[in-house]
Amino acid sequence: MKINDVILRTVTKIVVFIILTFGVELFISGHNDPGGGFSGGLVLASALLLLYMTYDIETVHKGIPFDFKKIAGLGVFLAVASSAVPMLFNNQFLNQAKGDFALPVFGVTELSMVLLFEAGVALTVVGVVVTILLTISEDVS
Amino acid sequence: MMIPILILVPFLASLFVPFLYTYVRSKKIGWMVLPVPLILFVILSFQIPKLASGENLFYTIRWLNAADIHFTTHLDGLSMILGLLITGMGTLVVMYSIYYLSEREALGRFYMYLLLFMGSMLGVVFSDNVLVLYVFWELTSVSSFLLIAFWHQRKNSRAGAKKAMLITVTGGIGMLVGFLMLHQMTGTYSIQEMIGMAEMLSTNELFIPAMLLILLGAFTKSAQFPFHIWLPDAMEAPTPVSAYLHSATMVKAGIYLVARFIPVFGESEIWFYSVTFVGLLTLLWGSFNAVRQNDLKALLAYSTISQLGLIMSLLGIGSAAMLDIPGSDKTIYTAAAFAGLFHLINHSTFKGALFMIIGIVDHELGTRDIRKLGGLAVFMPITFTIALAGSFSMAGLPPFNGFLSKELFLEASLAVQHLALPGVHIWIPIVAWVASVFTFVYCMIIVFQTFFGRQQQQPAWVDRGAHDPRPGMLVAPFILGGLIVGLFFFPNVLGKWILKPAMAAIYPSFVNPESLVPHIAAWHGLNPALWMTIGIILIGTILYIFLRQWRRIYTIAPFSWKIDNIYALLLIQLEGNSYHLTNKYMTGHLHRYFTYILLFFIAMMGIALSFVWRLAFDFSEDSVVTVNEYILVMVMMSAALAILFVNSRLIAILLNGVLGFTVAFLFVVLRAPDLALTQIVVETVTTVLFLLTFRFMPDWKKERPRRSVKILNAFIAVASGLIVIITALMVQGNRLFDPISEYFEDAKTLTGGGNIVNAILGDFRAFDTMLEIVVLLIGGLGVYVLIKLKHKKDGDGNENQ
Known part of the structure; x- marks a missing residue:
């Protein structure tokens, strides 16, 4: 039996971008407002899950040809490596440096090392959640 | 700053090797790896004058103030010896391996593991913080595991790797507990600070347990009796690995640790007895068992065990200088530690050369069974010359460096007579002498049964085209051969530049380091040590000639015992019981x-x-x-x-x-x-x-x-x-407890983040977060592996060769 899911597919195409944008927004705004690496990563992962559910794994894989295990590994690497960077400048491990930078377009912006750390958290969450769900779904199908 | 970078470089290089290998899929990868140890060696060598003038290089990278764990590196004479061995032998071994391994092997993986090992080994010898040292220590066990199981399709390789890992890691954990006890006593993780507090330690009730546990770590790593059983099985590794890890460097880590802790524990008689007698027993058992081996590599493995025991016992006798014994001149004991360090270097040269030679024989003729070999001297003259130098040096004959350290060893074994301790003055010289006789016999086996005799086999070698290998393969053993002879003629250069600062590191309480360095002379009169050597040569020759007649004793009871059986039994018991126990509570509900x-x-x-x-x-x-x-x-x-x-x-x-x-x-x-x-x-x-x-x-x-x-x-x-x-x-x-909420109220000023939740996650408690995502990753990979491997269970066809 073929399920008629035109509406789902059409809606997904649009909604996924909204969710992805929302995820990035959550990730960036986490510094001062609700959000952050963990919830941002979870939202990104849920957008991907929606894609996988609406289309099938192979189709999505053509569009997003990432190995999510490696993304999770990259996330951990990023978090640990960015934690170790301060040690090179005679600071303690995990000392999160920050500073204000005058950037084009954005104006004077505060940038912090914690951004890299949180990026690592977000990537790990995305990688692990998608890996687990893909593995289980490949197993049952 | 230099030393931490030295440690880091091999790790970084090992990260890049696999990427490089995807582009350079040939032997060239070896040439690209070669500069890494070479440059490190050169940089280290430039520090020798600084150390010889009595300087020490300290550098601390602060890591966790709260836990007092810092990446403190410390370069002194003792770590310098090991550092030079690691990088120097590393260079030679990489060079040798380029010719030894064929292009079909997974060379990228090989060099990655090798560099990983090099970095962790440098970490072991340069770390001053015991916890950091422990981490590097276990990393050497892990990289050794990976290298032994390099040919992982072979069942024996995997079993050997597992055995080495189980034994060394068990010892390592014991050592960790010992370190923690030391921390409990001294309140510091720094070895140098512990040495400063050594005098007040010996009355502490944790002193003896801490000492024994640290010795357990050292003995398992350095293959001392009865933990030596992993070393022969580790010979399943490719020969460059055996030459590097299992004779020149990794197995010396335990010896390094013992030497490092002599200032802390040396005052105790228990330390003296356990180090000396475990060393002697290992020396005897190793040399006795080496004679019965037919596989040249197994013979070398047992000989390595025995030589490690020799160095260990020398350090034990050397620690007698720390004992509180009135009267006698302490320098006769410090001379033993000096001999130990000297022999440590000599052993690396001749054993490294011998391993490479055996590798060449195996590579050219496809066998290393002495029952099949013979008469090769004509076909492989250069190989034979180096083998001769290596074996005679190991046997303690002039004009090779082994003769010098062997004489010093025999002198040290006699020097303990002055020590008014029970059971020492008879047993130490006797065991030393008997073991040296067996050492002489197996050295002769290497030379004569491989390269002489059995003329009837020579036509077979002609058929198989036996000849010296390509020059490139001979470079590394040739350099080592040069050292074997060179060190015999100029031992005091080594003594002045390298051994003197090392002795100062072992005996920081001796004010005058000059008195710690005896003058080494090849001819030192007809003293008892020389008579002992002459006796060794005489009896050894007789034993070698009648080898076939007395070899049968290896089948008689205490000589035929194998400690492997205990290991196997324990392993089976452990696996069975664990399986049983786990099934009891992991019911699946x-x-x-x-x-x-x-x-x-x-x-x-x-x-x-x-x-x-x-x-x-x-x-x-x-x-x-x-x-x-x-x-x-x-x-x-x-x-x-x-x-x-x-x-x-x-x-x-x-x-x-x-x-x-x-x-x-x-x-x-x-x-x-x-x-x-x-x-x-x-x-x-x-x-x-x-x-x-x-x-x-x-x-x-x-x-x-x-x-x-x-x-x-x-x-x-x-x-x-x-x-x-x-x-x-x-x-x-x-x-x-004091409330911590004030931190959260000041989050904006402390961290710059306005969101308190994320200030906690990313800054205040970032260590938790970091480890949590590591756990998350492990969990994810666990799910993946468990589900994917479930399907593959039936399909391991070519696993057990």
Whole structure:
């Protein structure tokens, strides 16, 4: 039996971008407002899950040809490596440096090392959640 | 700053090798790896004058102030010896391996592991913080495991790797406990600071246990009796690895550790006895067993064990200088430690050369069984010359460096006569002499049974085209051969530049380091040591000639014993019992697992609560509970209760969702948007997971458990609920520690982040977060591996060769 899911597919195409944008927004705004690496990563992962559910794994894989295990590994690497960077400048491990930078377009912006750390958290969450769900779904199908 | 970079460089290089290998799929990869150890060696060599003038290089990279764990590196004379060996032998071995390994091997993997080992080994010798040292120590075990199992399709390789890993890691954990005890006694993790406090330690009740545990680590790593059994099996590794890890560097780590801790523990007689006698026993047992081997590599393995025992016993005798014995001149004991360090270097040269030679023979002729070899001197003259130098040096004959350190060893074994300790003055010289005789015999076996005799086999070698290998393969053993001879003629150069600072590191309490360095002379008169050598040569020659006649004793009882059997038995027992035990409690019923988890929770929290039992509930600061919150809690409670009474799984899942989403609402009402957001997304993802597995779940059956189970369930439910409630209420009324909320109030100024939740996650408690995502990754990979491997279980066809 073929399920008629035109509406789902059409809606997904649009909604996924909204969710992805929302995820990035959550990730960036986490510094001062609700959000952050963990919830941002979870939202990104849920957008991907929606894609996988609406289309099938192979189709999505053509569009997003990432190995999510490696993304999770990259996330951990990023978090640990960015934690170790301060040690090179005679600071303690995990000392999160920050500073204000005058950037084009954005104006004077505060940038912090914690951004890299949180990026690592977000990537790990995305990688692990998608890996687990893909593995289980490949197993049952 | 230089030393930490030295340690880091091999690690970084090992990260890049696999990427490089995807582009350079040939032997060229070896040439690209070669500069790494070479440059490190050159940089280290430039530090020699600085150290010889009595300087030490300290550098600390602060890591965790709270735990007092810092990456402190310390370059002194002792670590310099090991550092030069690691980088120098590393260069030669990489060079040799370029010719030894064929292009079909996974060369990228090989060099990655090798560099990983090099970095961790440098970390071991340069670390001053014991915990950092421990981590590097275990990393050497891991990289050794990977290298032994390099040909992992062979069953013996895997078994050998497992054995080495199990034994060395067990010792390593013992050593860690020893380190922690030392920390308990001294309050520091720095070895140098411990040495400063050495005098007040010996009365501490933890002194002896800490010493024995650290010795356990050293003995397992350096293959001392009865832990030596892993070393012969480790010979399954490719020969360059055996030459590098299992003769020149890794097995010296235990010796390094003992030398390093002589200033801390040397005052104890137990230390003197255990190091000396374990060393001597290893020396004897190793040399005795080497004679019976037919495989040249196994012979070298046992000879390495025996030589390590020799160095160990020398360090033991050397530590006698720290003993509180009145009168006698202490320099006769420090001379023993000097001989130990000297022999450490000599052993690396001749054993490295011999391993490479055996590798060449194996590479050219395809066998290293001495029963099949013979008469090769004509075909492989250069190989033979180097083998001759190596073996005669090991046997202690002039004009090779082994002669010098062997004489010093025999002198040291006689020097202990002055030590007024029971059982020392007879046994040490006798064991030393007997073991040296066996050493002489197996050295002769290497030379004569491989390269002479058996003329009838020579035509076979002609057929197989036996000849010296390509010059490139001979470079590394040739350099080592040069050192073997060179060190004989100029030993005092080594003594002045390298050994003197090392002796100063072992005996920091001796003010005059000049007196610690005896003048080494090849001719030192007809003293007892030389007579002992002459005796060794005479008896050794006789024994070698009549080898076939007396070899049968190896079949008679205590000589035929193998400690391997104990290991095998223990392993089988351990596996069987663990399997049994695990099956007992891992039943596959989720209900069971929840029982364990919650019972543990009840027990732990119950104990903790009973210690702080102050039922002072304080509601005065609580805010008013609004109607919204009451309603939400009511919904949650009714949903939770309803789950118990529904008869369809679908409804149960839906109700569970109700519960989850209501919690999210509660977070919204309580103004915790972060938590609400996370809760909603987690709830969504969980629902997807349920959907995936839903149709594979068995029918929802109402269980009718026995009465006792019901009572237990009720107890668990009520107790966990009560404990959570009591804890929550008590937290308000009791202040056991200073509140940390002021940090959170100042989060904006302290971290720059306005969101307190993320300030906690990313800054205040970032260490937790970092380790949590590591756990998350491991969990994810665990799920992946468990599910994917389930399918492949039947398909391991070519695993056991």
